Amino acid sequence: VAPPRREATFEAAPNIALIKYWGMRDVARGLPYNSSFSVTLDRLRTRTTVRWDPTLPSDRFVLNRAPVAGPAADAVSRFLDLVRAMAKVTDPAQVVSTNNFPEASGLASSASGFAALAGAATASAGLRLSGRDLSRLARLGSGSASRSIFGGFVEWRAGRRPDGRDCYAVPALRASHWPELVDLVLLVGGAPKKEVRSALAMQTTVTTSPAYRARLAAVPKRLARLRSALRRRDPRAFFPLVIEECDEFRHVCETTDPPLDYLTSTSRETLAAIRAFNDARAEPRAAYTHDAGAHVHVFTLRRHERALREKLEAVRGIERILRLRPGPGARRLARAGQA
Ligand code: DP6
Numbered sequence: 426v427a428p429p430r431r432e433a434t435f436e437a438a439p440n441i442a443l444i445k446y447w448g449m450r451d452v453a454r455g456l457p458y459n460s461s462f463s464v465t466l467d468r469l470r471t472r473t474t475v476r477w478d479p480t481l482p483s484d485r486f487v488l489n490r491a492p493v494a495g496p497a498a499d500a501v502s503r504f505l506d507l508v509r510a511m512a513k514v515t516d517p518a519q520v521v522s523t524n525n526f527p528e529a530s531g532l533a534s535s536a537s538g539f540a541a542l543a544g545a546a547t548a549s550a551g552l553r554l555s556g557r558d559l560s561r562l563a564r565l566g567s568g569s570a571s572r573s574i575f576g577g578f579v580e581w582r583a584g585r586r587p588d589g590r591d592c593y594a595v596p597a598l599r600a601s602h603w604p605e606l607v608d609l610v611l612l613v614g615g616a617p618k619k620e621v622r623s624a625l626a627m628q629t630t631v632t633t634s635p636a637y638r639a640r641l642a643a644v645p646k647r648l649a650r651l652r653s654a655l656r657r658r659d660p661r662a663f664f665p666l667v668i669e670e671c672d673e674f675r676h677v678c679e680t681t682d683p684p685l686d687y688l689t690s691t692s693r694e695t696l697a698a699i700r701a702f703n704d705a706r707a708e709p710r711a712a713y714t715h716d717a718g719a720h721v722h723v724f725t726l727r728r729h730e731r732a733l734r735e736k737l738e739a740v741r742g743i744e745r746i747l748r749l750r751p752g753p754g755a756r757r758l759a760r761a762g763q764a
Contacts, residue, residue, distance in 0.1 A: 431476060431477040431478075431549055431550070431551075432474065432475065432476040432477075432549050433474070433475060433544070433545045433546075433548035433549035433757060434472065434473065434474040434545060434757065434758040435472070435473055435540075435541045435542075435543075435544035435545040435548065435755055435756065435757050435758065436470045436471065436472045436473075436541060436755065436756055436758060437470065437471055437473075437536075437537045437538075437540035437541040437544065437570075437573045437574070437754070437755035437756075438465050438466050438467065438468075438469055438470050438471075438537050438573060438576075438752050438753070438754075438755075439465075439466055439469050439471075439526070439534065439536050439537045439573065440463040440464060440465045440466060440536055440569060440572045440573050440579065441463060441464055441466060441608065441714060441716065441722045442461050442462065442463040442569065442572075442714070442716060443462050443463060443464065443651060443666075443667050443670065443714060444459075444460070444461050444462040444463075444644060444647060444648045444651060444670055445461055445670065445671075445674045445716070446459070446461040446568050446569060446581065446627075447623075447627045447630060447640075447674060447677065447678075448627050448628070448630060448631040448637065448641075449568070449624070449627065449628065449631075450583075451587070451589070452624075452628065454565075454588070454589045454592075455564045455565050455568055455589070455592075455624075456583070456584070456589050456592050457568060457581070457583050457592070458583065458631070458641055459583055459641055459644040459645070459648075460580060460581060460582050460583040460644070460645070460648055461569075461572070461580070461581045461583075461648075462578070462579070462580050462581070462597070462648055462651060462652065463569070463572045463578070463579050463581070464577070464578055464579075464608065464751050465572065465573055465575065465576045465577060465578075465579060465600070465751060465752055465753070465754055466608065466749045466750075466751070466752050467600070467749055467750050467751065467752025467753070468525075468747070468749055468750075468752065469524075469525060469526045469537070469747075469749070470524075470525055470537060470541075471522055471523070471524050471534065471537035471538050471540075471541045472522065472523050472541065472758070473520060473521065473522040473538070473541035473542050473544075473545045474519075474520070474521045474522075474545060475518050475519070475520050475542070475545040475546045475549045476518060476519045476521075476549065477514060477516045477517075477518045477549060477550065478516060478517060478518065478519055479516045479517075481516075481517040481518070481519060482517070483502075483517050484498070484501065484502045484505055484517045484518055484519075484520065485517070485518075485519045485520065486498045486501045486502075486520045486522070487519070487520070487521045487522070488522050488523075488524075489522070489523050489524060490523070500566065501520055501542065504539065504542060504543075504546070504565065504566045505518055505520070505546060507562065507565060508546040508547055508550055508552070508562075509550075511547070511550075511552060511562075512547070512550035512551060512552050514550055518546065518549075520542065520545075520546075522538060522541065522542070524537070524538070535566070535567035535569065535570060535622075535623075536567060536569040536570045536572065536573045537570075537573050538566075538567070538570070539563045539566030539567045539570035539573075540559075540563045540570045540573035540574050540755045541755060542563075542566060543559050543562045543563040543566065543570070543574070543755075544559060544574075544755045544756075544757060545757075547559070547562065548757055556574055556575060556596075556754075557593045557595070558593075559574045559755070560572075560574045560575070560581075560593040560594040561589070561590075561592065561593045564581075564589075564592065564593070567624070568581075568623075568624065569623075571593060571594045572594045573754070573755060574594060574754055574755050575594055575595070575596040575754040575755075576596070576599075576600050576751070576752055576753040576754035577596060577597070577598055577599045577600035577601075577602065577751050577752075577754075578596075578597045578598040578599075578600075578602065578655060578751065579594050579595070579596055579597055579754075580594065580595055580597045580648075580652070581593070581594040582594070582595065596754070597652065597655075598655060598656065599751075600750070600751035600752055600753060601751075602655070602658070602751070603655065603658045603751075605658075605726040605727050605728070606658075606724060606725075606726060606750075606751075607724070607725060607726070607727060607730060607748060607749070607750060608722050608723070608724050608748075608749045608750065609722070609723045609724075609725065609730075609733070609734075609737075609746050609747070609748055609749075610720060610721075610722050610723075610746065610747040610748075610749055611695055611720060611721045611722075611723060611737070611740075611743045611745075611746055612720050612743070612744045612745040612746070612747065613689055613691045613692050613695075613719045613720050613721065613742060613743060613744065614689075614691065614742045614743070614744040615689060615691075615719075615742070616689060616718060616719035616720060617689075617719065619717065619718060623716075623717045626678075626681075626685055626717065629681050629682070629683075629685070630677050630678060630681040630685065633680075633681050633682040634677045634678075634680045634681045634682075635680060636673075636676055636677050636680045637677050640673055640676075640677050643673065647666060647669065647670055650662065650666055651663070651666045651667070651670075654666060660708070660709060660710070660726060661708055661709060663712070663724075664703070664709040664710070664711060664712035664724065665709055665712070666712075667712035667713075667714050667724060668699075668700075668712045668713060668714075670714070671712075671713060671714040671715060675688075675715075678717075685717070687715065687716075687717050687718050687719060688715065688719055689719045689742070690742070691719070691740060691741065691742030691743060692715065692719045692720070692721050694740045694741075694742075695713065695721045695723070695737070695740050695743070696713050696721065698736055698737060698739065698740050699711050699712070699713045699723060701736070702732075702733060702736045710725060710726070710729040710732075710733070711723055711724060711725040711729060711733055712724045712725075723737075734746070
């Protein structure tokens, strides 16, 4: 009998948070203060192959065809340690990943990266985890990765337990729920590379921003209203809530000491252009949001897309626009091919 192949390939996509995760009540366990809500995106993906190999001297991590050393490789190894403990294996692993989009630019490669790694590492080690367990595991690599396990619209429940058992993501609405809704991702030229991991930056907000407490008090109601607006496919409620949340996220970042500023002048002009686009009519037609990066996601409906793109033509410094839709969750690829 041939030995089992001990290799698996997974794909996972980034997600964009509509209600942000920003601040942990327990850093070691990756437990957030508030529940968050996101859309898993189509077209963008990380593809990761994990192969356990007793002949390797130590773990090997290859990203976009280049061997990686340093903090990123250490984070992968620490994550593999969790899987080794779960599967009771001691072998090193080779992890080969490719992204079809730029890293550390605000397109959340840590979310797709750890979601794909959680799937590939556990499957190749012979573990069969539920979506919920995969989400809990992915969370320990990167908080936002807990949501990329699922497709469509996803809620990550903060939970209450100190041990984190009740802290995981759940699918909220299918990717096909609102066919009119599109996400135009505006890739901003000269977007600076992220210097500090969000996981670290957010904790300085917790300890220094005078606005953080008020944010935590406001999030649960906003999340409930957003969920309901989405369920009803109500743009009048949905777009303003997305903007309100993004503005509050930016406010707690800007009031952090030292301030966290992720935007460029082009990003800021884009936000202003969307506000003007909405003010021009009685009814809101779009919403912007951004994460800890300079690129801006603009949600709109298909019927407003042409007018919106015309408006955005006036903003200088937008290098490319990706047109994305809600997409599928993490999935295993049938044949472990080249990542
Ligand atoms: C602003 O969990 O992605 O995107 O693991 O350090 O990359 P790192 O942190 P991560 O932080 C996400 C912060 C956010 C908001 C969100 O996605 O909810």
